[in-house]
Amino acid sequence: MLKPEKLTIQTPIEQLKGLKIRTKIFVKRDDLNGLLISGNKARKLEYLIADAKAKKCDTIITCGAIQSNHCRTTAAFAKYFNFECHLLLRVRQRPRSVYTGNLLIDKLLGAKIDYITPTQYERRMEVMAEYAERLRKKGRVPYIIPEGGSNEIGALGYIDCMKEMENFIRRHKIEAIYCAVGSGGTYAGLLLGKKLLNLNVDLNGIIICDTIEYFAEKIYEICSNAENRFDFPIHVRNSDIHLIDGYVGEGYGVPYPAELNTITRIAKLGIILEPVYTGKTFYGMLEDFKKCTYKKVIFIHTGGIFSIFAFHKEIAKFLH
Numbered sequence: 622m623l624k625p626e627k628l629t630i631q632t633p634i635e636q637l638k639g640l641k642i643r644t645k646i647f648v649k650r651d652d653l654n655g656l657l658i659s660g661n662k663a664r665k666l667e668y669l670i671a672d673a674k675a676k677k678c679d680t681i682i683t684c685g686a687i688q689s690n691h692c693r694t695t696a697a698f699a700k701y702f703n704f705e706c707h708l709l710l711r712v713r714q715r716p717r718s719v720y721t722g723n724l725l726i727d728k729l730l731g732a733k734i735d736y737i738t739p740t741q742y743e744r745r746m747e748v749m750a751e752y753a754e755r756l757r758k759k760g761r762v763p764y765i766i767p768e769g770g771s772n773e774i775g776a777l778g779y780i781d782c783m784k785e786m787e788n789f790i791r792r793h794k795i796e797a798i799y800c801a802v803g804s805g806g807t808y809a810g811l812l813l814g815k816k817l818l819n820l821n822v823d824l825n826g827i828i829i830c831d832t833i834e835y836f837a838e839k840i841y842e843i844c845s846n847a848e849n850r851f852d853f854p855i856h857v858r859n860s861d862i863h864l865i866d867g868y869v870g871e872g873y874g875v876p877y878p879a880e881l882n883t884i885t886r887i888a889k890l891g892i893i894l895e896p897v898y899t900g901k902t903f904y905g906m907l908e909d910f911k912k913c914t915y916k917k918v919i920f921i922h923t924g925g926i927f928s929i930f931a932f933h934k935e936i937a938k939f940l941h
C-alpha cells in the first residue's frame with residue numbers, strides 16, 4: 622500500500638448551531654486541511670505526490686477550471702515537495718492579467734500556466750499526455766494528475782477521512798454524510814472507506830456539474846480500480862452509489878440566488894462556503910432534508926475558500 626506524504630492533521634467535527642431545523646448538522650472541517658488551508662484536495666495529493674516521488678518524477682502536470690482549487694493545491698504541494706508544476710487551465714478567453722482567487726495563488730507560487738479551451742479540455746488526458754511528451758523531450762520526468770486528483774490513488778485520501786470519522790459516526794449514530802461531487806474522488810474514497818469499515822451510514826453525493834450518469838460511472842470505475850490495485854476485500858456495486866441532482870443550476874461555477882442566500886446565511890454561523898462546490902452542496906442538503914427524516918448528519922466541508930474572491934460581486938448582492 623502507498624504511504625502518503627502526510628501534511629494534514631485530523632480535522633475537527635463541529636456541530637453547526639443556530640439553524641433552527643430538525644436535523645443536527647455536524648461539519649467535518651476539511652476546509653482547514655493541510656498546506657495552505659487546502660480543503661479536500663490535500664488528502665488526495667498526499668497520496669498522489671507520494672506516488673510521483675516513488676516514480677522519481679520531478680514535474681507535476683494537472684488541469685482544471687481557471688479557479689480550480691485542485692490546481693491551486695497541486696501548486697502548493699509541488700512547491701513544498703520541490704516539483705516543477707504545470708497547470709492547464711480551462712478558459713473561454715485568455716484572462717486579461719486579472720489575477721484573483723486561486724489563479725492569483727497559482728501565480729504567486731510560481732506554477733507554469735497554460736490556458737486551454739473547453740474543446741481541448743474535453744480531451745484533457747490526451748492533451749496532458751502530449752504536454753508531458755514535450756516536457757520529456759526537454760529532460761523532465763513528468764507525473765500527470767487527472768482532473769481533481771480523482772483516481773484510485775487520490776481516493777485513498779478519503780478512505781483516511783472516513784477512518785477519522787468512524788468513531789464519531791458510531792458514537793453519535795450519524796445517519797448520513799453529504800459531500801460535493803465535482804470529479805468524484807472524494808465520494809469514491811468515502812464510499813470505499815464506508816465499505817471497508819462496514820459503516821451503516823447513507824452517503825449522499827450532491828453533483829455540482831455534469832450528470833448523475835456521468836458521475837455514477839466515474840465513481841464506480843475509481844472504486845473498482847482501487848479494489849483491484851490495492852486488493853481491497855470489498856466490492857462496490859452500482860447500487861452503493863447515491864447521487865443527488867437538482868442543484869447544478871446553469872452549470873459548473875455558475876451560482877444562483879438560493880445558493881448565494883445559503884452562503885450568506887451559513888456565513889453568519891461562522892462557516893464560509895463558496896459558490897462552486899460547497900454552496901451548492903449545502904443548499905442541496907438543506908432541500909434534501911425536506912424529503913427525509915435524518916436526525917443527525919455530517920456535512921463534509923471540502924474547502925475552496927479562495928474562490929469567493931473571484932465571485933465577490935455575486936456574493937455581495939446577497940449580503941444583508
Ligand SMILES: Cc1ncc(COP(=O)(O)O)c(C=O)c1O
Nearest residue numbers: 690803804805806807898923925
Ligand atoms: C472545494 C471543493 N469541494 C468539493 C470538490 C469536489 O470533490 P471531487 O472533485 O473529489 O468530487 C472540489 C473539487 O472538485 C472542490 O474544490
